[in-house]
Amino acid sequence: MIEQRQYRYEQVIQKIEETIQILQLKPGDKIPSVRKISTTLNVSTTTVFQAYSIMEDRGLITPRPRSGFVVSGKREGTSSSGKGIIPLPEFVNVYAMERIMMKNTRKYGVINFSILAPVNELLPIAKINKAMQAAIKEVAIDNYQYPFLEGHPRLLSQVALHSFEWNKRILPDDILITNGCLEAISLCLDTVTRRGDIVAVESPSYHAILQCLESRGLKALSISVDPATGLNIDELEVALMHNKVSACVFMPSCHNPTGASMPEENKIRLVKLLGERNIPLIEDDALGELYFGATRPLPAKAYDTYDNVLYCSSFSKTLPPGFRIGWVAAGKYQAEIEKHKFSNNISTNSLLQDAIGRYLEGGTYNAHLKKLRAAMKVQHIKYKEAILRHFPEIIKLSSPSGGFSFWIEFPEQLDITEMQKVALMKGISFCPGHIFSPSDRFKNYIRINSCPLFNAKIDSSLAIIGNLAKSMLLKD
Numbered sequence: 001m002i003e004q005r006q007y008r009y010e011q012v013i014q015k016i017e018e019t020i021q022i023l024q025l026k027p028g029d030k031i032p033s034v035r036k037i038s039t040t041l042n043v044s045t046t047t048v049f050q051a052y053s054i055m056e057d058r059g060l061i062t063p064r065p066r067s068g069f070v071v072s073g074k075r076e077g078t079s080s081s082g083k084g085i086i087p088l089p090e091f092v093n094v095y096a097m098e099r100i101m102m103k104n105t106r107k108y109g110v111i112n113f114s115i116l117a118p119v120n121e122l123l124p125i126a127k128i129n130k131a132m133q134a135a136i137k138e139v140a141i142d143n144y145q146y147p148f149l150e151g152h153p154r155l156l157s158q159v160a161l162h163s164f165e166w167n168k169r170i171l172p173d174d175i176l177i178t179n180g181c182l183e184a185i186s187l188c189l190d191t192v193t194r195r196g197d198i199v200a201v202e203s204p205s206y207h208a209i210l211q212c213l214e215s216r217g218l219k220a221l222s223i224s225v226d227p228a229t230g231l232n233i234d235e236l237e238v239a240l241m242h243n244k245v246s247a248c249v250f251m252p253s254c255h256n257p258t259g260a261s262m263p264e265e266n267k268i269r270l271v272k273l274l275g276e277r278n279i280p281l282i283e284d285d286a287l288g289e290l291y292f293g294a295t296r297p298l299p300a301k302a303y304d305t306y307d308n309v310l311y312c313s314s315f316s317k318t319l320p321p322g323f324r325i326g327w328v329a330a331g332k333y334q335a336e337i338e339k340h341k342f343s344n345n346i347s348t349n350s351l352l353q354d355a356i357g358r359y360l361e362g363g364t365y366n367a368h369l370k371k372l373r374a375a376m377k378v379q380h381i382k383y384k385e386a387i388l389r390h391f392p393e394i395i396k397l398s399s400p401s402g403g404f405s406f407w408i409e410f411p412e413q414l415d416i417t418e419m420q421k422v423a424l425m426k427g428i429s430f431c432p433g434h435i436f437s438p439s440d441r442f443k444n445y446i447r448i449n450s451c452p453l454f455n456a457k458i459d460s461s462l463a464i465i466g467n468l469a470k471s472m473l474l475k476d
Contacts, residue, residue, distance in 0.1 A: 008043050012051035015041065017060070025071045031061060033068050049381060050292070053399030054228060063388050063397070089198040089219035089243060110427035111461040113448045116256065116404055117321035121453055122375050124359070124368050128320060131358035135351055147350030149342055151177030151327070154357030159327050162313075166302035170311070170329045176338055177327050177348045181286040181314035184328035185249065186212050187344070188310040191336045192280045193218055197246035200239065202231055204407070204436035204445070206256045209249055209284070213438070220438040221245060227398050227407075230255055230262035233269055240277065247280045253297045254287035257436055257447040258407045259400020261291070267300045275306030280333065285313045286326070289369055291402035292377055307331040315356060317404075318369060323352045376404065382454040383462070390459075390466030392473060406448045407433075410469060414444055419468050428461045 016031060025031070032040070034048045041048075052069055055061045062072040150156065156172040163170040178184040193199060195217035201209060203222035213220050221243055224232045231250055239245070252262040252270070262270070274281045285299045301311035310333055314326035325348065330337050341347075359365070380400065387397060387406065398407040410416065416432045423430065433445025448465075452458055 008047045009051040009054065012037060012041060012043060012048055013055055016051070016055065020060070020071060027071050029071045030067065031069050031071065056397075056399055064393060089221045111429070111452065111458065113428070113430040113452070113461075115451050116449050117316060117451060118318065118372065119451055119453060122372055123320055124364065125320075127362065127364060128355065128359055131362070132351075132355040134358055135354040145350075147347045147353065149176075149338060149347050151175065151348065152350055152353035152357055154361065155325075155353045158357050158360035163302070166298060168302065168304060170301075174329045174331070174334060175327050176330070176334065176341060177325065177353055178312075178341070179326065179345070179348050180316055180324040181284060181312050181326040182208055182212070183344075184312035184314075184326050185209060185282055185284060187328060187337045187340045188280070188282045188312065188330060188333070189213070189216060189218070189247065189249075190340045191330070191333050192247045192282075192310070194246075198243055200236060200245050200248040200250075201438075202250055202255065204257055204433065204442055205249075205438075206251065206284070207431075207435040210436075210438055213249075222438060222441075225255060225258055225260055227258055227260055229266060230258075230260040231266070231270065233266055233273065236270075237273060240273075240279070245279055247282055248274060249282045249284065250300075251284045251287070252300050253285060254290055254400070254402035256287060256403060257405045257431070258398050259403045259405055260398075261297050261401040264298065267298070268303045271300050271303045271306065271309060275304070275308045278306075278308065280308060280310055282310045283312060285311065286317055287403045288313065289318050290373060290376060290404070292373070292380070293401065297402075301329065304331070310337075318372060319356065319359070323356065324349075325352055325356050376450070379450045379454055383448070383450040383458075386454070386459050386462045387448065387466070390463040392466065392470050395469075404449045404451050406450065408446050408448060410444045410446070411473060412444045414469060414473055416443060416446060419465075419472060420446075422468055423465055426464055428464060430465065 016037070019025075020031065034045055034052065037043075037048045038045045052061060056063065056069075059072055061069045064070055153172070155177060156175050159175050160170055160172045178187065189199070189212055193216065196219070198219045198221050199213055200221045200223055201213070202225045204225065205222070210220065221239055223236045223239060226232055230252060250270070252267050254261055271281065281300060283300050285301075288297065288299055291297055299311060301309045308331065310328060310330040312326065312328050316324060316326065328337060383406065384397070387408070391408070392410070394411060396409040400406065416434070420430065420432050431447040433442030433447065434440045436442055436445075436447070
């Protein structure tokens with residue numbers, strides 16, 4: 001039995017590393033199975049899976065379908081820009097690619113691995129409907145008129161409670177309700193940038209953020225993401241020395257598409273690095289509640305003593321995504337952001353705001369989040385096992401710390417675009433990697449989202465994707 005002074009997964013990692021060293025295991029040698037480690041160390045299989053995932057990201061072990069894990073001969077990972085390389089800013093060109101992908105998904109997609117939102121089966125639909133009916137019945141007259149610009153008072157109070165455990169709490173007056181997290185990010189960009197400016201983004205980066213840059217004529221400065229620790233701050237610091245950066249847009253927690261989360265000390269360093277240079281940090285925390293660990297990772301905003309973080313989040317990943325209710329707390333930039341909001345669309349739907357506010361007042365949201373996270377952990381394990389079973393052995397698979405996504409690297413010679421076309425004709429959609437880059441990088445990557453509830457149909461669809469990849473690699 002292992003001691004309790006460290007996180008259990010950390011001690012599992014330590015024990016396996018000691019075993020590899022003592023037995024002088026070579027690349028390709030098999031390590032003990034998940035079940036055996038679980039029994040020997042008296043820990044759950046989930047803890048062992050977490051430890052093995054971290055070791056996989058560190059390049060220590062590699063999964064082998066139907067064989068468990070073996071010692072790796074090289075570093076495994078999914079993102080690297082190379083030491084000593086200074087990233088250069090570039091104009092973004094992803095809209096056309098994304099539009100075609102979304103159009104084809106709607107036209108052909110039956111099994112949709114592209115969607116990044118919880119399915120209805122995991123949402124509190126009955127309670128949300130009850131809150132909606134109450135909003136319509138009790139204050140119909142108010143909700144049918146233009147609402148307050150900043151948002152419904154009921155919802156603002158509930159969102160402010162979101163920061164209760166932060167060192168620096170957010171007050172209701174610090175918040176603006178938006179049409180989803182993406183509008184919040186867009187308003188931030190409109191406030192702190194001008195056409196032609198340079199904006200630092202992660203590489204890979206959520207494709208909708210890249211589209212926001214493209215539509216505003218902004219240049220993207222791509223900073224690499226470590227699959228285990230998130231944003232490469234050393235690389236960012238070097239890039240800031242050589243470029244005049246107007247803003248940064250990052251996802252420090254549950255990054256999309258890799259699922260990586262920055263350690264607390266890295267978030268603190270990031271806030272300090274940008275705060276001292278007065279470079280606005282636009283923080284996308286839409287997936288932050290979907291962590292797999294024991295505690296919710298605090299956002300960078302929680303450490304913001306410079307009033308320099310523009311915090312953007314949303315209920316679209318935890319409550320009905322169709323409501324499109326998000327918010328922004330932008331500190332010293334808040335007044336200017338409210339001006340842009342008013343000129344764009346005056347306000348956000350009052351009825352939906354009131355309904356979400358009433359639901360949150362009911363006090364069941366935290367219990368729902370706990371249930372949702374547990375369900376997504378199960379989804380994650382089932383999807384990962386199926387991917388390792390069906391896909392080529394030579395893939396590199398991310399080990400997310402939260403969220404809905406798997407970021408998968410294939411050999412460079414595989415034509416992902418052609419594979420996507422064939423998959424769509426078979427009624428299966430996924431996101432090709434190149435839309436997560438401003439200049440067509442990641443051509444041999446795909447993102448698979450584990451949102452659809454796992455069943456035999458999902459398993460067979462993943463098998464189809466895996467078989468397509470195998471057959472195309474054989475041809476090459």
